Amino acid sequence: xxxxxxxxxxxxxxxxxxxxxxxxxxxxxxxxxxxxxxxxxxxxxxxxxxxxxxxxxxxxxxxxxxxxxxxxxxxxxxxxxxxxxxxxxxxxxxxxxxxxxxxxxxxxxxxxxxxxxxxxxxxxxxxxxxxxxxxxxxxxxxxxxxxxxxxxxxxxxxxxxxxxxxxxxxxxxxxxxxxxxxxxxxxxxxxxxxxxxxxxxxxxxxxxxxxxxxxxxxxxxxxxxxxxxxxxxxxxxxxxxxxxxxxxxxxxxxxxxxxxxxxxxxx
Numbered sequence: 001x002x003x004x005x006x007x008x009x010x011x012x013x014x015x016x017x018x019x020x021x022x023x024x025x026x027x028x029x030x031x032x033x034x035x036x037x038x039x040x041x042x043x044x045x046x047x048x049x050x051x052x053x054x055x056x057x058x059x060x061x062x063x064x065x066x067x068x069x070x071x072x073x074x075x076x077x078x079x080x081x082x083x084x085x086x087x088x089x090x091x092x093x094x095x096x097x098x099x100x101x102x103x104x105x106x107x108x109x110x111x112x113x114x115x116x117x118x119x120x121x122x123x124x125x126x127x128x129x130x131x132x133x134x135x136x137x138x139x140x141x142x143x144x145x146x147x148x149x150x151x152x153x154x155x156x157x158x159x160x161x162x163x164x165x166x167x168x169x170x171x172x173x174x175x176x177x178x179x180x181x182x183x184x185x186x187x188x189x190x191x192x193x194x195x196x197x198x199x200x201x202x203x204x205x206x207x208x209x210x211x212x213x214x215x216x217x218x219x220x221x222x223x224x225x226x227x228x229x230x231x232x233x234x235x236x237x238x239x240x241x242x243x244x245x246x247x248x249x250x251x252x253x254x255x256x257x258x259x260x261x262x263x264x265x266x267x
Contacts, residue, residue: 018110021077025085026118032065033077038097038107051075054094054108061091062113077111085115086152119157119208122215123149130202131220134186136194142186144175144221149182149204157208165201165216175200175221184219190232195225234260 021033040048051064051073063080066073075095091113098104125147132145151158162182164173174191175198177184184200186192198221205214236258239245246256 018112020112020114022114022116023079023083024116024118025083025120027079027083029079029081031079035075035077035095035111036109037072037074038109039072040099040105048073048097049100049104050098052096052098054096056092056094058088058091061088062093064095077113083115084120085117085154086121089115091115117154117157119153119206119211119213121151121153121157122213123151123160123204123206124215125149125202125204125217127217129218129220131222132184133222133224134192136192136224136226138186138189138192140186140189142189144184144186145219147177147182147184147202147204147217147219149215151206153206153208157206159207160204161207163203163205165203173200174198177202184221192223194223196223197221198223232262234262236260 019036023031023033035051038048038051051066053062053064059081061079061081061083063078065076065078067076068074075097077093091111093111093113095109095111097107097109099106126149127147130145130147134142134144147162149160149162151160161179162177163179164175164177166173172188172191174186174188175184176187182204184202200219200221202217202219203214204216205212237243237256238258239256244257246254250256
């Protein structure tokens with residue numbers, strides 16, 4: 001991917017003023033990007049004989065190679081080291097072309113290199129682990145804790161989804177996690193056991209292609225111990241529809257439901 005703007009230098013020399021290229025941070029070592037040649041209307045040996053990078057080549061990320069085809073000297077930009085967009089996403093390489101004159105004439109071109117994102121980072125949790133204590137008699141949707149992970153990539157490569165790992169698909173847990181927000185809630189209070197400790201493996205995965213990357217952390221949840229038994233409420237509706245529905249002309253004292261309360265079984 002490239003584009004450029006022409007610049008004319010002198011009567012016999014022509015070189016681009018600027019040139020834009022894009023390259024993936026996954027680009028292999030020695031990958032080549034063809035650059036537009038400097039045009040010199042003189043004949044050898046007074047035509048273009050050399051290209052070199054004047055400035056902007058941080059950590060020698062690139063180098064140049066050249067080849068002559070039909071008396072024209074062409075330059076290729078070579079990947080000289082591992083690119084990392086998270087470290088540096090843009091390079092401004094000032095390239096000079098020299099001819100064979102004495103003294104030599106020269107032309108300069110600014111090559112703007114944009115490093116494109118690749119899915120090279122897994123999400124990272126902001127803590128090594130999480131812990132929380134909850135009362136034994138919490139209600140459904142009680143918020144236990146919020147976990148958070150950050151992915152330094154861009155776009156879908158950085159979009160994080162959360163889940164709770166299970167060693168069995170049919171395993172029932174009293175907790176659930178919101179895949180987008182990382183909020184962990186109580187999903188089934190009846191499964192909570194007073195004084196018990198739950199250790200959940202939380203997974204954060206990105207949406208990168210071809211393969212999402214993920215990381216994990218542990219969440220330890222302690223259910224506070226209580227000597228009081230947990231109570232279970234059961235409502236049996238005595239209405240015609242067996243639902244909490246009554247007629248507007250119902251008389252005072254009419255029995256519409258029966259409520260039973262019992263201790264929850266100890267698990």
